[in-house]
Amino acid sequence: MTIKTLTRADLTHSIFRQIGLSRTESAELVDTIIEEICSALTRGENVRLSSFAAFNVRQKNGRPGRNPKTGEDYQIAARRVISFTASDAVKTQIQKAHAGRKMKVKARPIDPTR
Secondary structure, three states: OOOOOOOHHHHHHHHHHHHOOOHHHHHHHHHHHHHHHHHHHHOOOOEEEOOOEEEEEEEEOOEEEEOOOOOOEEEEOOEEEEEEEEOHHHHHHHHHHHHHHHHHOOOOOOOOOO
């Protein structure tokens, strides 16, 4: 099974086809949106995209850690991390698609000789 990854180029091509902007303008639009999201997260702001997802910046405290290979103790530094939370609309859409795929799979007959 091949897993497809959605890329910036895919988004650009989709905008080009559906909206009719030039390829250059479409690429600039995608880049501007991604840059704005990254800038907001860098400033420590949370980003909410209605009916899609939320990106939240959290502060994680420093803590003791251990190198599993050597067993050596060390301190893990405090840091800021981003968490992604899908909206209920996206979760529902994914569940429906997953359920649809399950129904398409045919049950295999059980081989009594095995």
